[in-house]
Amino acid sequence: MALPAPGNPISANMINVEATRTGTTYAPLSVNAVPVTTSLVGLYVDSGVNQIAPHAYSEFYSKSFTIPPSPYWFVDTTNTPSIGKKYQYSGSNVIQNSSSALGTNYNTTLAAYGGSGLTINSDELLVSGGSVSSSGTSSGERHPLLTCYDETTGLPDISTAYDWQGTVYHWTSDMQFIDGFPNQVFWVDQEKSYSAWDDDGATDRRRYGVVYTDTTIAVFSGSTVTYPKLFQYTNMVRRIDNSTHQQGYFYSSPKIGTVNFANAVSPYTDTTKSYIYICNQIKNEILGDDYEYNGGIVRMTYEPPQYNGGLTSALTSPIFKVYQQNPGSAGSPWGTSDMTTFADICVLPNNEET
Amino acid sequence: MSTVYTVGTIVPFANANRTEGTIVSWDYDLVMTAKYTMRLSNSTGAESSWGMNLRGIDFGGSAIDKVCVVGANTLGVNEYLNSSFILCFDRDTSTGVLTTDWNKIIILNLWNTHTPSTTPGLNPGWEHIAMDENNIYVATRGSRMVISNNASSDNQYTTADPMYAAIAKFRISDGAIMWIKKFTFGSSVGTTNYAKGVTKIALRPNALYAQISVLSTNAGYDYLKINPANGFVTGSSGLSTSVTMPNSSSLGGYDIISGSDYDLTTTYTSGSSDIVTVSETLDATDLYEDIDDQWGINPSSDQYILYSFDSSSVSTSSSVCSATINQKYYFVGTTSSIIVGSEVYSDSLATSGLTNGYYRISSTQYIIVSSGSVSSINTCTTVTSFSSSTGTNVLSVCALSIGSTYYHDGSGTYPAAGDTVYSDSAGTIVLANNYYKFNSTWAYRITGGAGIVEASWPQEIC
Numbered sequence: 056m057a058l059p060a061p062g063n064p065i066s067a068n069m070i071n072v073e074a075t076r077t078g079t080t081y082a083p084l085s086v087n088a089v090p091v092t093t094s095l096v097g098l099y100v101d102s103g104v105n106q107i108a109p110h111a112y113s114e115f116y117s118k119s120f121t122i123p124p125s126p127y128w129f130v131d132t133t134n135t136p137s138i139g140k141k142y143q144y145s146g147s148n149v150i151q152n153s154s155s156a157l158g159t160n161y162n163t164t165l166a167a168y169g170g171s172g173l174t175i176n177s178d179e180l181l182v183s184g185g186s187v188s189s190s191g192t193s194s195g196e197r198h199p200l201l202t203c204y205d206e207t208t209g210l211p212d213i214s215t216a217y218d219w220q221g222t223v224y225h226w227t228s229d230m231q232f233i234d235g236f237p238n239q240v241f242w243v244d245q246e247k248s249y250s251a252w253d254d255d256g257a258t259d260r261r262r263y264g265v266v267y268t269d270t271t272i273a274v275f276s277g278s279t280v281t282y283p284k285l286f287q288y289t290n291m292v293r294r295i296d297n298s299t300h301q302q303g304y305f306y307s308s309p310k311i312g313t314v315n316f317a318n319a320v321s322p323y324t325d326t327t328k329s330y331i332y333i334c335n336q337i338k339n340e341i342l343g344d345d346y347e348y349n350g351g352i353v354r355m356t357y358e359p360p361q362y363n364g365g366l367t368s369a370l371t372s373p374i375f376k377v378y379q380q381n382p383g384s385a386g387s388p389w390g391t392s393d394m395t396t397f398a399d400i401c402v403l404p405n406n407e408e409t
Numbered sequence: 410m411s412t413v414y415t416v417g418t419i420v421p422f423a424n425a426n427r428t429e430g431t432i433v434s435w436d437y438d439l440v441m442t443a444k445y446t447m448r449l450s451n452s453t454g455a456e457s458s459w460g461m462n463l464r465g466i467d468f469g470g471s472a473i474d475k476v477c478v479v480g481a482n483t484l485g486v487n488e489y490l491n492s493s494f495i496l497c498f499d500r501d502t503s504t505g506v507l508t509t510d511w512n513k514i515i516i517l518n519l520w521n522t523h524t525p526s527t528t529p530g531l532n533p534g535w536e537h538i539a540m541d542e543n544n545i546y547v548a549t550r551g552s553r554m555v556i557s558n559n560a561s562s563d564n565q566y567t568t569a570d571p572m573y574a575a576i577a578k579f580r581i582s583d584g585a586i587m588w589i590k591k592f593t594f595g596s597s598v599g600t601t602n603y604a605k606g607v608t609k610i611a612l613r614p615n616a617l618y619a620q621i622s623v624l625s626t627n628a629g630y631d632y633l634k635i636n637p638a639n640g641f642v643t644g645s646s647g648l649s650t651s652v653t654m655p656n657s658s659s660l661g662g663y664d665i666i667s668g669s670d671y672d673l674t675t676t677y678t679s680g681s682s683d684i685v686t687v688s689e690t691l692d693a694t695d696l697y698e699d700i701d702d703q704w705g706i707n708p709s710s711d712q713y714i715l716y717s718f719d720s721s722s723v724s725t726s727s728s729v730c731s732a733t734i735n736q737k738y739y740f741v742g743t744t745s746s747i748i749v750g751s752e753v754y755s756d757s758l759a760t761s762g763l764t765n766g767y768y769r770i771s772s773t774q775y776i777i778v779s780s781g782s783v784s785s786i787n788t789c790t791t792v793t794s795f796s797s798s799t800g801t802n803v804l805s806v807c808a809l810s811i812g813s814t815y816y817h818d819g820s821g822t823y824p825a826a827g828d829t830v831y832s833d834s835a836g837t838i839v840l841a842n843n844y845y846k847f848n849s850t851w852a853y854r855i856t857g858g859a860g861i862v863e864a865s866w867p868q869e870i871c
Contacts, residue, residue: 075737119719121717125636125641125643125714125715125716125757126615126616126634127616127634127635127636127641127642127643127714127715128633128634128642128643128712128713128714129631129632129633129634129642129643129644129645129648129649129712129713130631130632130633130634130710130711130712130713131623131629131631131645131648131649131710131711131712131713132628132629132630132631132708132709132710133627133628133629133708133709133710133711134627134628134629134706134707134708134709135627135709136627138706138707139704139705139706139707140704140705140707141700141701141702141703141704141705142700142701142703142704142705143700143701144700149700151705151707152701155701157704162627163627163628163629163630163706163708165605165622165623165628165630169605169608169622169630170608170630171605171608171609171620172608172609172620173608173609173610173611173618173619173620173632174611175611175613175618179613181611181618181632183609183620183630183632184609184620184630185629185630187704187706198704200630200706202630202706202708204632208712209634209712210710210712211629211708211710213705214705214706214707214708215703215704215705215706216703216704216706217696217702217703217704218696218702218703218704219694219695219696219702220695229609262694263691283705286700286703287696287703289693289694289696289697292694292696293691293692293693293694294691294692294693294694295689295690295691295692296692297687297689299687300687305565306418306462306554306565312413314412314437323437330437332413332439334415334417345423350415350417350431350433352413352415352435352439353689354438354439355691368691368693370691371691373689373690373691374438374439374686374689375686375687375688375689376439376441376684376685376686376687377684377685377687378415378433378441378444378683378684379683379684379685380419380682380683381419381420382420382421382422382423382425383420383423383424384420384423384424385420385424385425385426385427385428386424386425386426387426387486387487388426388486388487388556389420389426389427389428389460389556390556392420394418394420394428394462394565395417395418395419395420396417396418397415397416397417397433398416398417398418398462398463398464398465398480399415399416399417399463399464399465399466399538400413400414400415400416400466401413401414401466401467401468401476402412402413403412403413403468403505404471406471
């Protein structure tokens with residue numbers, strides 16, 4: 056169960072065997088100053104072998120191999136009252152305001168209006184979507200929620216909820232790291248009218264935002280302020296407000312695709328911008344009830360602005376199209392054609408054009 | 410050139426008794442380039458068409474140029490969306506036109522075995538898809554889509570608790586199933602606050618991530634980090650557990666519908682049609698610069714990881730403390746320390762629970778395993794063996810012979826007042842209350858129910 060004690064012969068073969076590998080497995084000592092995981096030193100990371108260079112076989116004397124913990128896991132989060140606090144300015148920082156804790160009636164919503172969405176970048180930074188309810192899960196407002204996780208541990212790093220005005224249910228539907236901008240996440244809100252008002256399966260407004268997964272620095276009232284990760288700058292969030300072509304939500308949840316033209320393949324050569332596409336169900340209030348639901352797609356242009364809360368919008372130039380081909384009500388067992396929709400989208404990288 | 414693909418569902422004509430899948434392709438400037446419709450029917454033709462709702466689409470990269478879609482389908486006119494559908498296309502690199510390659514209909518017997526139309530069942534179709542250049546990863550939500558327009562439901566999904574979902578891996582080249590896992594989220598059957606199941610997946614080279622919604626008090630949003638090679642992920646009973654689904658028509662298995670039992674008809678129409686262009690602006694929102702409209706949320710979290718520990722093989726109460734530690738076993742924990750309640754396994758994929766019994770885990774400790782988890786962690790007691798009679802009442806003890814070997818934790822040759830006396834060398838089974846003798850004249854009395862020699866004993870009574 057243990058390698059030889061000091062003073063005895065020791066070999067890579069013996070170290071391999073102790074680690075339950077075939078003795079003749081290729082076994083470099085460390086490869087790099089920071090040992091690679093398949094090297095002998097890297098393999099014994101949880102076995103007490105010194106991981107700091109220079110390395111030596113003598114460091115394996117008397118060691119027993121311990122299998123590192125599985126890198127695959129289940130992260131279970133809990134939001135106990137009080138769930139969080141409102142942000143406030145404090146000197147040169149934005150911090151949670153201990154005097155403005157959210158009441159115990161706030162919780163994360165997992166039911167019908169719970170959020171969704173998950174995206175990860177090449178640094179293994181994970182971001183997920185959700186929603187927060189202000190009054191349990193059966194009434195009250197819902198607020199979209201974003202959470203990013205520590206790249207190394209996988210545990211929640213920071214979560215932020217956004218309080219839109221008015222009594223409308225909001226939840227994060229989808230988000231994606233923007234192609235070409237690996238620390239910027241585009242997210243899309245889904246809304247549902249308050250049930251006492253117009254619970255007809257569609258809303259006029261839909262909101263889109265971009266947040267940074269890093270802390271950011273901007274000028275507020277003449278002072279330089281550090282803002283937390285996932286802070287939503289007002290010039291980086293926009294909405295479409297259309298009372299005719301509404302956002303439907305029967306059998307539909309908006310989805311995102313993005314593309315950046317880093318490869319500058321003609322005619323798409325502007326590497327400073329990305330196109331963002333959102334597909335979802337559209338309800339046309341002018342059409343008859345049997346025909347009103349169809350699939351829609353929006354493209355907008357994203358260009359990182361100065362995130363200073365200023366007037367320059369990061370999201371511009373919308374193109375909005377509806378694939379309007381609903382032929383009318385369906386027969387048994389469907390009865391309705393309201394399931395007519397776009398449900399998902401994929402956008403090919405720019406280099407696929409070649 | 411088609412570079413953007415949207416997938417969804419249509420009704421092919423008024424009063425049709427089926428839905429069809431659709432893909433609409435676009436160029437980067439949102440000029441529609443083509444539309445595709447996918448119709449399923451059994452071998453008797455159009456009058457027996459089946460319904461299909463497509464839910465997800467992805468692209469596998471330029472090395473293979475495949476676009477694949479997933480969704481749910483019925484297996485008849487009046488059936489429910491209880492089957493899962495996956496279809497892969499070859500993509501022409503010069504035009505972006507898609508041509509069908511392979512498809513599979515699979516019944517995921519998560520909730521029920523396949524039932525006729527009069528019984529809805531709850532088995533779902535695929536909802537999510539993520540591809541790399543070699544494989545396709547797909548996931549269901551938590552249960553089936555409903556065939557009704559009910560604003561109070563969850564985007565037309567049924568909900569229940571506990572909730573079952575499936576996550577699977579297919580080989581892109583031929584559609585071979587690499588693995589399918591059944592997941593159970595939550596544990597108790599409730600009436601409100603249902604979870605959604607899997608709400609999104611995201612793929613990296615060495616991990617498949619799945620966001621899940623698991624019901625529990627003050628629950629937050631959870632996720633799984635899954636080994637894409639074999640579907641392994643650590644779980645926790647009552648929150649999230651997984652098991653490999655066999656190819657079986659039984660509950661918990663999956664059934665592949667033979668390709669000869671149905672027809673897939675794909676139509677392709679190039680060009681733009683049925684498009685309405687909406688003049689639109691992007692407006693500022695009512696999220697003010699007053700930053701108290703943004704809230705920092707502070708979830709707590711537990712991370713369940715599979716840790717290894719050194720152990721003996723399964724042993725008995727009498728021999729565990731002398732057993733040799735020569736095995737590597739595994740436990741699920743939120744820290745690297747094994748605790749009472751830890752689920753314990755004999756393999757690194759957490760597929761085989763340890764059998765009931767005693768396991769020595771250090772020079773001084775052993776665990777007792779019951780029903781796959783640690784029921785207690787115990788200290789090996791240093792004991793001294795001695796010869797003794799069995800136990801009886803005070804009037805009979807002197808007549809007994811000395812034919813048993815017992816063990817005490819005292820410092821002497823024989824037990825003294827206050828010492829604990831055991832019938833096993835591991836020091837796990839204490840002697841019952843009674844009188845015993847350890848030689849021809851001296852006896853000792855056990856009282857209190859914990860094997861302890863009563864004060865003032867032993868006494869020379871024989």
